Amino acid sequence: VSPVAAIDLNADLGEGFGPWRMADDEALLGVVTSANVACGFHAGDPVTMRRVCEQAAERGVVVGAHVAYRDLQGFGRRPLAVPSDELVADLTYQIGGLAAVAAAAGSPVRYVKAHGALYNQAVAEDELADVLVTAVAAVAGGLAVVSLPGSATEVAARRHGLPTVAEGYLDRAYDRRGHLVPRSEPGSVITDPGAIVERAVALATGAPVRSHDGTEVSVQVRTLCTHGDTEAALELARAARRALEEAGVEVRPFAAALGATAG
Amino acid sequence: VSPVAAIDLNADLGEGFGPWRMADDEALLGVVTSANVACGFHAGDPVTMRRVCEQAAERGVVVGAHVAYRDLQGFGRRPLAVPSDELVADLTYQIGGLAAVAAAAGSPVRYVKAHGALYNQAVAEDELADVLVTAVAAVAGGLAVVSLPGSATEVAARRHGLPTVAEGYLDRAYDRRGHLVPRSEPGSVITDPGAIVERAVALATGAPVRSHDGTEVSVQVRTLCTHGDTEAALELARAARRALEEAGVEVRPFAAALGATAG
Amino acid sequence: VSPVAAIDLNADLGEGFGPWRMADDEALLGVVTSANVACGFHAGDPVTMRRVCEQAAERGVVVGAHVAYRDLQGFGRRPLAVPSDELVADLTYQIGGLAAVAAAAGSPVRYVKAHGALYNQAVAEDELADVLVTAVAAVAGGLAVVSLPGSATEVAARRHGLPTVAEGYLDRAYDRRGHLVPRSEPGSVITDPGAIVERAVALATGAPVRSHDGTEVSVQVRTLCTHGDTEAALELARAARRALEEAGVEVRPFAAALGATAG
């Protein structure tokens, strides 16, 4: 392992709304280095945003805008056919709303990641990817865009001149091209804790991982997506972080290498 | 009339939501010099915000954030007992959401005005006024705060070091102290078009207006609130502007004298 | 024209929300015999529902539940991928909510019609049609289902043992099978007022109408969909009603022939 290997850990935070909570945000902030904070359309009221951003500032965790369709009941997981010009405005508004709250809390927004159905669709569909990136580009500061390596989102972000950050998954199988195996296929989700932790280190150090069909594939990523919606998920994220540190990988925000901020 | 007399005209715009429209925004943008744009909590979806802000940019109309309680059904007109820390976050979010959309449309947000029940309560209640101004102060740029002269909002804005802009009403009676007569009192609302237009010129030039009880009172304001929610209201706003121009008053954005922007 | 020919005229009503209005409900209630009342998810707050239902009761207009996706911003026009079990519950809730308000206003709900994207999808997709009809069947009273003749919705309603009511369109071209020509095709929407009024009489009396490709086609319908969202549309609905009455067609609620009610 190279002594300069470094990786970012990201997770979804601030996914409560009003009286409701989702993950244990405080615990997660002790594990990750980047927080994808819900912006109010699928989850996240402003006071929740502020609390998360204040805690993130205290811990040096970088904040990103986790944008989504306007669908509180469906938590942004249901595809919604929004006309492009409306969706650009919806997403710009979300980024701006969070950015104002976050900046006031000491955590300027540094990146954008799509949530749920929008994330999945923008990975695969050029038009939706362009809508997403157009909204990011409309906000001052040249925010980075987090998505899958090789995705339509990444291509669109590059075309718009925005920094891109490739994201890896610890608990998902890759195919031989380094793309995620669709959830609908058997074996697409990895559940063995040991395999997940091992994969974290491989992805962080650039070592090849075994693909779905047994070949070895190299996946270049700068951030790893972790989860905190259950106690087991949180424990797994902690284990991944420990393994990374023991392997000599520096766990730090990818944004440390970027300069821009919004807010 | 002094040749240097100048006044701003403001009105509420972008008060539609989804398929619905309220005033004739395009027509109003031909009359006013400042647009109080709804920020999504009592009215105003992001695509409506963008359209208004684009049109405002074309016409040189300045955009302000018209913030409110989260109450779409009640249009922000129903008092809602929101805890202070929640309300600060709600208002900061609204300003930021509009600011991002507005800046992308070429109309940076220059001021904040409260809407409906929040406006009325923040005029009279110190705590609510402080909440409102705290939210404005949390946003970068030192945005101006529009409110009634002598109101709790104005006092709070000065305490926070924010620019204040005193607002006059063409169709409301003043008492001998220069305060608005409550709507619940007889004679509080002026309906005679001639009187309204005459009052516009008096308020703009610093001439005294006749108060509710017959005395003359001088009210110092930098912007006049107009309405466009009916054809008659729009025609009255046009008549007021014509009368102002004929009286040699320059109708221009109050923000022309300010430096700060948010977005 | 047979002396016993009778037809129902329906239109969408109560499509306001909070401070906003859509059509001129009162004027429309003087034209139609069945009112598709919005149930709160795409439009329609409860006080608007009650006002429409009270006015409908005064005029003998029958009330139906106009159900939709939960999408106020998009007015129910944007396809939303709701899991079937959730959608059944959402639709049942909408029918029940309106039914309680309507019954209290003296207008028991007698039928259900889907709105917007849900209507279009349930016309063509068997699974969605079944979801829609399952929700109707879950409500007591054996409510009728209004849809296009030959649609998946009609088939599903028959399978569930619910009364079906075939609906015709005055301003849409039919193909030689009697199905609507998709809006995306040229000539699909008829704009000539004379042709629209003529078509109303033909559809009401069972006379053939000229199809899109010049053949004559017979379309059997019991209700005609009219519009009131513009003054021109309202005038056209009035003209259609006058022409029907002059042709000896009785304009009356289709529900007059049904027995069931909900509420």
Added chain:
Amino acid sequence: VSPVAAIDLNADLGEGFGPWRMADDEALLGVVTSANVACGFHAGDPVTMRRVCEQAAERGVVVGAHVAYRDLQGFGRRPLAVPSDELVADLTYQIGGLAAVAAAAGSPVRYVKAHGALYNQAVAEDELADVLVTAVAAVAGGLAVVSLPGSATEVAARRHGLPTVAEGYLDRAYDRRGHLVPRSEPGSVITDPGAIVERAVALATGAPVRSHDGTEVSVQVRTLCTHGDTEAALELARAARRALEEAGVEVRPFAAALGATAG
């Protein structure tokens, strides 16, 4: 203890929304005999309502409509100044929406209880109590109204000819008139588990409880309000039920003695 003593236990259920959950509904349904089910305005989406109502039907738990202000972010806990005619419609709609879902799930709605700020205000304010009861009376079936004994709600319900059900609290101090001591006063909330359980038996059997100022006061109630929003609260509810059963009190739905249903 009389062998015929019987009491109902009620709790708030179905207080999730979309992806979020509040209490452990399934566990609570094993303890209580009446479920106050959220109707969608402060909490509760239709699919959550259906799940709770199905489980209630399986266990013989009676369902009531837990109605509230439209305020998802504030969970119905923030007073909202809704005009009376609007509020009547809002509440009628909520009852009807739940009633349709509940009836389809085999659990007809049998009673109504106000939630949060509405509950508190309707206890003390005659006008609001009348609005609440007017909405209940607008729904067919003569639903019972649950509230504090001697409250404005109870008085209004009697005036409207609706069955009333007096409710007691295990964890709240009573004054010498048998009214709850306001939460703002010291000692108003009882936290000692033993005292709470003891109070359950006293209230259920009609035995006097010690009031806030040391006198003994007799409070006549037919249902006891329990909580399940924390594991400790749930355990306390279980302990109260066990103590009641050990004391020979029959724990059964108060609605067993009523005849009416809505849905």
